[in-house]
Amino acid sequence: MANVERYEAPESLPELTQILAEGPATMFAGGTDVVPQMRVGARPVRPTLININRLADLRGISESNGVVRIGGLTSVADILDCAFLKQVASVVVQAADCFASGQVRNAATLGGNICNASPAGDMIIPLLVLDAEVELASWRNACVARRRMPLCDFFTGPGKTCIEDAEVLAAVQFPVPKPHTVGRFRKFGTRPALDIAVVSVGLAGVKENGCFKDARVAFGAVAPTPIRGRNTEAALVHVELDGDRISDIAQVAEQEVSPISDVRASAWYRTHLIRELMERMLHEVHQTRD
Numbered sequence: 001m002a003n004v005e006r007y008e009a010p011e012s013l014p015e016l017t018q019i020l021a022e023g024p025a026t027m028f029a030g031g032t033d034v035v036p037q038m039r040v041g042a043r044p045v046r047p048t049l050i051n052i053n054r055l056a057d058l059r060g061i062s063e064s065n066g067v068v069r070i071g072g073l074t075s076v077a078d079i080l081d082c083a084f085l086k087q088v089a090s091v092v093v094q095a096a097d098c099f100a101s102g103q104v105r106n107a108a109t110l111g112g113n114i115c116n117a118s119p120a121g122d123m124i125i126p127l128l129v130l131d132a133e134v135e136l137a138s139w140r141n142a143c144v145a146r147r148r149m150p151l152c153d154f155f156t157g158p159g160k161t162c163i164e165d166a167e168v169l170a171a172v173q174f175p176v177p178k179p180h181t182v183g184r185f186r187k188f189g190t191r192p193a194l195d196i197a198v199v200s201v202g203l204a205g206v207k208e209n210g211c212f213k214d215a216r217v218a219f220g221a222v223a224p225t226p227i228r229g230r231n232t233e234a235a236l237v238h239v240e241l242d243g244d245r246i247s248d249i250a251q252v253a254e255q256e257v258s259p260i261s262d263v264r265a266s267a268w269y270r271t272h273l274i275r276e277l278m279e280r281m282l283h284e285v286h287q288t289r290d
């Protein structure tokens, strides 16, 4: 931190985006990724350090005209406690429930989890299956300009995204899920708590009369970025789920991921886990009434 020359803690989006427009800076929200990364030298510390935690406008969960909006500074703890999300998009709450410890959840933000762009980021998977978009804000022509893009196009590699230096992730939004939407998130770690996912799986879709009318599937920690499972989605829709079909669909999931081996798990084990989690998830969904 020795080379930090300027510290800013703006309280509004215009203030923050104007500071960002002045040149590259190191920005942090909860700091649960940035601080450990800076400590071990995995992240260069720029001369300007910006604490964005005071921007109340970027915090909170709301719904308007059939669209759910979660501010970029909303904490994982706030997501876990949100009765509205539990009711309409429980898959996001399920992921928050698997996330770290209470202490980390209080500090960690949704925007930080997305912008850190870990292939294993827990909150990304449920948002991918809800067809979420990110809203990015910057200072243009003397006012705050906003652009949106699908979350599935946002990631370009491990730790890399399409966000520009002068932009902040203001919010994430997704359509209110249709009636009869089923959502599930499963994560496998080497310990039950406080562990980064070895793999994770998300599923959301409208299920009626034992069939998915539509389905979205996403996988974490099996590719350089979190990914959608398009082949698994295609295999899942308009088929009546039974033991054989579930096994076939889990096999499609297994075949569409190509993870690497690293310190936490071998490629073989990760692939096997994807099949196992998918199969268990589908059996559970099958046994749940529409």
Ligand SMILES: Cc1cc2nc3c(=O)[nH]c(=O)nc-3n(C[C@H](O)[C@H](O)[C@H](O)COP(=O)(O)OP(=O)(O)OC[C@H]3O[C@@H](n4cnc5c(N)ncnc54)[C@H](O)[C@@H]3O)c2cc1C
Pocket (backbone or CB within 6 Å): 026, 027, 028, 029, 030, 031, 032, 033, 034, 035, 036, 072, 073, 098, 099, 100, 101, 104, 107, 108, 109, 110, 111, 112, 113, 114, 115, 116, 120, 121, 122, 123, 163, 167, 168, 169, 170, 194, 195, 196, 197
């Ligand atoms: C003990 C421990 C346990 C953890 N467990 C988990 C876990 O179970 N699952 C999991 O997914 N992660 C886990 N993490 C990682 C981390 O907590 C999350 O990724 C968290 O959501 C990051 O949010 P933050 O607000 O702390 O981000 P920060 O560390 O403040 O920032 C992370 C990155 O995002 C950028 N950023 C932050 N907010 C914005 C914004 N609004 N717009 C643009 N850029 C932004 C920052 O500049 C930085 O590049 C864990 C970390 C620790 C230390």
